[in-house]
Amino acid sequence: MNPIDPRIHQVLDGEIPREALPQDLRRVVERLESAAALLAAAPEGRSVAERVLARLRRPARSPVRRLAQWLTAPHPVTLRIRPVWSLALAATLVLLMLLPEERSVPVLGEHEGIAQFVARFPGAHSVQVVGSFNDWRTGTIPLEDRDGDGVWRAVVVLPAGAHEYMFVVDDERWVPDYSANRFVEDDFGRENSVLIVRPVKG
Amino acid sequence: MRVALLLACVAAPLAGQSVRIRLENRVPAAAIPIIDSLVQVAGREGLPTEPLVGKALEGGAKHVVPALIVRAVETRLDQLRDARALLVRGGDAPPATPAEIATVSGALRRGLPPPVVERVVGALPSEPRESALHAIADLVAHRLDADSSATLVIAAIHAGLRGGRLLDVSHAVLEEQQRGRTWAESFVRVRDELPDVPAAPKPGEGTVQRARRPSSVSKAPTPL
Numbered sequence: 001m002n003p004i005d006p007r008i009h010q011v012l013d014g015e016i017p018r019e020a021l022p023q024d025l026r027r028v029v030e031r032l033e034s035a036a037a038l039l040a041a042a043p044e045g046r047s048v049a050e051r052v053l054a055r056l057r058r059p060a061r062s063p064v065r066r067l068a069q070w071l072t073a074p075h076p077v078t079l080r081i082r083p084v085w086s087l088a089l090a091a092t093l094v095l096l097m098l099l100p101e102e103r104s105v106p107v108l109g110e111h112e113g114i115a116q117f118v119a120r121f122p123g124a125h126s127v128q129v130v131g132s133f134n135d136w137r138t139g140t141i142p143l144e145d146r147d148g149d150g151v152w153r154a155v156v157v158l159p160a161g162a163h164e165y166m167f168v169v170d171d172e173r174w175v176p177d178y179s180a181n182r183f184v185e186d187d188f189g190r191e192n193s194v195l196i197v198r199p200v201k202g
Numbered sequence: 203m204r205v206a207l208l209l210a211c212v213a214a215p216l217a218g219q220s221v222r223i224r225l226e227n228r229v230p231a232a233a234i235p236i237i238d239s240l241v242q243v244a245g246r247e248g249l250p251t252e253p254l255v256g257k258a259l260e261g262g263a264k265h266v267v268p269a270l271i272v273r274a275v276e277t278r279l280d281q282l283r284d285a286r287a288l289l290v291r292g293g294d295a296p297p298a299t300p301a302e303i304a305t306v307s308g309a310l311r312r313g314l315p316p317p318v319v320e321r322v323v324g325a326l327p328s329e330p331r332e333s334a335l336h337a338i339a340d341l342v343a344h345r346l347d348a349d350s351s352a353t354l355v356i357a358a359i360h361a362g363l364r365g366g367r368l369l370d371v372s373h374a375v376l377e378e379q380q381r382g383r384t385w386a387e388s389f390v391r392v393r394d395e396l397p398d399v400p401a402a403p404k405p406g407e408g409t410v411q412r413a414r415r416p417s418s419v420s421k422a423p424t425p426l
Binding site for chain 1 (some may be wrong): 274339
């Protein structure tokens with residue numbers, strides 16, 4: 001708040017003549033006087049009661065707008081629950097988290113069998129098997145090395161019959177399964193391993 | 203007859219389209235039209251087309267240059283033609299089924315001499331030969347004589363063994379050899395035991411429960 005020069009107060013109170021002020025203070029006095037005149041000419045403000053009544057007379061808002069406002073406005077929620085139930089709920093959640101993940105046991109068809117892939121690739125970050133059974137598409141049958149000993153495994157359900165395949169190590173190195181004992185030239189200068197899957201129900 | 207012709211007219215372009223869709227983004231674009239035409243030729247000749255599409259996809263996955271992929275598909279087409287000719291020579295009444303053509307082609311690719319394959323075809327008329335051929339090929343892969351291997355497997359066929367049990371025969375020979383017997387002794391011993399060769403163990407319940415079904419296994423089941 002800017003302090004007002006005391007001489008201005010004296011002029012406004014009629015204690016000293018306006019001419020006693022320097023030019024710049026005289027302009028300030030003139031502005032203050034014009035502001036006072038404007039305030040004096042303003043219509044008389046409405047009372048509190050009138051403003052309340054005016055608000056009550058406003059048209060009602062649409063139901064959609066009221067619903068939107070209800071949905072977006074915060075509402076207090078009070079939940080009354082016995083502590084014993086809270087503890088029971090917490091214990092149930094912990095049990096559910098600790099339970100081993102239930103895997104669906106595959107139901108094998110008449111012409112399906114089990115293929116077990118095992119390969120030793122110490123230091124590899126990823127190993128997957130690709131072959132004629134998955135259109136040589138990577139990313140569908142990853143092998144796992146859960147204990148980090150470098151031996152990668154996968155057990156999968158495949159159609160019974162002969163399949164050609166290779167391992168893909170770290171997404172770039174194509175390696176035949178040397179433990180397969182069956183190989184065939186791939187016509188691209190390398191060899192595919194050959195796997196024969198027997199039907200389990202046979 | 204008219205319905206069959208109509209279906210054939212509708213199915214052929216649809217099949218060609220599906221081949222292109224399978225190859226797109228997985229095989230170099232430059233190779234797709236040629237491979238597509240080779241697949242159509244195979245289809246018209248009554249040969250299985252899946253080995254050709256599979257070979258193209260394999261080449262694409264292995265990042266092989268387009269010219270080599272096309273050459274490999276052409277080679278597969280020739281192998282399928284040879285396999286069908288062999289089936290007819292072996293006594294199969296034409297037209298040979300696409301499954302048997304693929305089976306015989308696979309046996310030839312595994313290195314079995316054509317006369318040996320013909321013997322198996324003749325020993326199993328109108329029956330699947332895949333297991334018998336793989337059993338012989340397994341023995342040949344261990345440098346056993348192809349003719350002797352075929353003789354043993356055909357003896358097993360005559361003893362009533364079929365399907366996966368024929369693979370048990372070759373497995374039994376290899377086990378006998380691992381016990382210190384010569385190949386000749388192993389052959390004789392297994393032949394004398396026919397048809398009572400030990401059966402391969404089935405996967406245990408735990409193994410079956412651990413098995414996952416891959417999200418995209420595309421090949422149709424092939425009975426052994």
